[in-house]
Amino acid sequence: NYLRISPFSSFLFSLAPWIPVVGLEIHAQISSNSKLFSGSQVQFAAPPNSLVSFFDASLPGTLPVLNRRCVEAAVMTGLALNCSINKKSLFDRKHYFYADLPAGYQITQQRVPIAVNGSLSYSLCIDNKMSQMVTKTVRIKQIQLEQDSGKSLHDDTRCQTLVDLNRAGVGLMEVVMEPDMCCGEEAAAAVRELQLILQTLGSSQAVMAEGQLRVDANVSVHHPGEPYGVRTEVKNINSIRFLAKAVDYEIQRQIEELENGGTILNETRAFDSKLGCTVPMRDKEGKQDYRFMPEPNLPPLILYDTKSLPANVNHQQVINIDWIQERLPDLPSVKREKLVEQYGILPEHSFTLLNEDGLAEFFESVVKQTQMKPKKVIGWILNDLLSYLKQHSLTVKERSV
Ligand code: ADP
Numbered sequence: 246n247y248l249r250i251s252p253f254s255s256f257l258f259s260l261a262p263w264i265p266v267v268g269l270e271i272h273a274q275i276s277s278n279s280k281l282f283s284g285s286q287v288q289f290a291a292p293p294n295s296l297v298s299f300f301d302a303s304l305p306g307t308l309p310v311l312n313r314r315c316v317e318a319a320v321m322t323g324l325a326l327n328c329s330i331n332k333k334s335l336f337d338r339k340h341y342f343y344a345d346l347p348a349g350y351q352i353t354q355q356r357v358p359i360a361v362n363g364s365l366s367y368s369l370c371i372d373n374k375m376s377q378m379v380t381k382t383v384r385i386k387q388i389q390l391e392q393d394s395g396k397s398l399h400d401d402t403r404c405q406t407l408v409d410l411n412r413a414g415v416g417l418m419e420v421v422m423e424p425d426m427c428c429g430e431e432a433a434a435a436v437r438e439l440q441l442i443l444q445t446l447g448s449s450q451a452v453m454a455e456g457q458l459r460v461d462a463n464v465s466v467h468h469p470g471e472p473y474g475v476r477t478e479v480k481n482i483n484s485i486r487f488l489a490k491a492v493d494y495e496i497q498r499q500i501e502e503l504e505n506g507g508t509i510l511n512e513t514r515a516f517d518s519k520l521g522c523t524v525p526m527r528d529k530e531g532k533q534d535y536r537f538m539p540e541p542n543l544p545p546l547i548l549y550d551t552k553s554l555p556a557n558v559n560h561q562q563v564i565n566i567d568w569i570q571e572r573l574p575d576l577p578s579v580k581r582e583k584l585v586e587q588y589g590i591l592p593e594h595s596f597t598l599l600n601e602d603g604l605a606e607f608f609e610s611v612v613k614q615t616q617m618k619p620k621k622v623i624g625w626i627l628n629d630l631l632s633y634l635k636q637h638s639l640t641v642k643e644r645s646v
């Protein structure tokens with residue numbers, strides 16, 4: 246796909262292919278009633294600055310209190326992504342100076358994150374007819390708990406910046422993937438699977454359009470047998486479709502740049518969805534110094550498993566990893582396998598059924614109530630129902646039949 250023949254190289258070298266490398270960093274907003282370290286509510290699209298406690302506004306003398314729900318959501322997510330959960334993790338301050346971060350630092354987990362060394366399997370179609378699927382795996386380097394920032398709104402007509410702190414301090418899980426992917430389609434399929442897993446767990450609503458799932462794509466290219474190339478980081482990607490486009494554009498741009506004798510800068514770029522291209526982000530130039538330091542106001546985060554649980558412990562005060570593991574719901578991959586096994590449908594159809602919220606349940610209830618052959622029901626769903634819903638901009642849950 247990415248074979249390019251440089252006009253200047255002799256034919257001896259003219260077939261050296263490029264290998265693209267893609268690694269994702271994903272921020273998922275934790276689905277929780279309150280923020281990571283304060284009791285303020287978490288709500289999308291509330292009136293500006295209506296969900297801000299003294300701590301969120303960084304008033305002197307306020308202290309963080311860790312939200313148990315956020316920790317449980319991160320443990321659940323780590324387990325679902327086959328991570329090792331660290332029984333002791335640490336909080337750190339990462340400094341940067343921006344109007345929507347009133348403390349001047351973000352509390353994150355730089356030294357020891359809550360979960361490490363996991364993996365995510367995802368599938369994608371390798372032909373246009375959606376009938377041949379391959380399953381791939383991307384390694385998860387780590388998951389860390391951290392605070393979200395507020396939002397800056399730039400009012401160009403009045404030349405001013407407005408700050409909304411409703412989002413300041415909302416709990417995030419940052420999922421860092423190893424650079425194991427090689428194109429936009431793979432990145433898109435991996436993020437889609439992650440999104441389904443988060444929604445199944447209920448650990449994040451993971452709606453990209455609402456900013457609950459934010460994906461930064463790191464991209465580089467190199468020749469076989471050579472070390473990885475310099476990478477760029479692409480931000481501002483707000484849908485899965487745009488993720489695939491942004492990554493493929495950036496791969497192509499880097500190849501053309503290098504083939505024309507240019508170099509790739511280690512820079513942050515933004516995806517412009519209207520133009521379909523990536524552009525340098527001016528304010529991110531130069532290497533930042535975050536001056537990491539341990540967060541002095543939070544003790545290490547200690548988790549237990551059934552073996553290490555102290556006797557006579559108050560269960561409200563500790564988190565038992567095994568207890569969470571035993572209560573994990575069926576993940577999408579398991580649900581698909583069960584659908585294939587129970588109803589004899591094709592694997593690719595099990596993907597379609599899980600792709601829409603409520604569709605698998607609807608399929609099962611139709612089969613049960615009508616006693617029709619599952620394959621017939623699938624045919625009706627694919628050929629009639631889905632196109633009807635699309636035409637009328639309805640979701641499966643909004644249908645009236
Ligand atoms: P840093 O320490 O600079 O933050 P990390 O090793 O944490 O670097 O990687 C950050 C992200 O960049 C990860 O998602 C990783 O997969 C990705 N990445 C690292 N090297 C490359 C590369 N050469 N090409 C593409 N992505 C990369």
Ligand code: MG
Pocket residue numbers: none
């Ligand atoms: Mg990093």
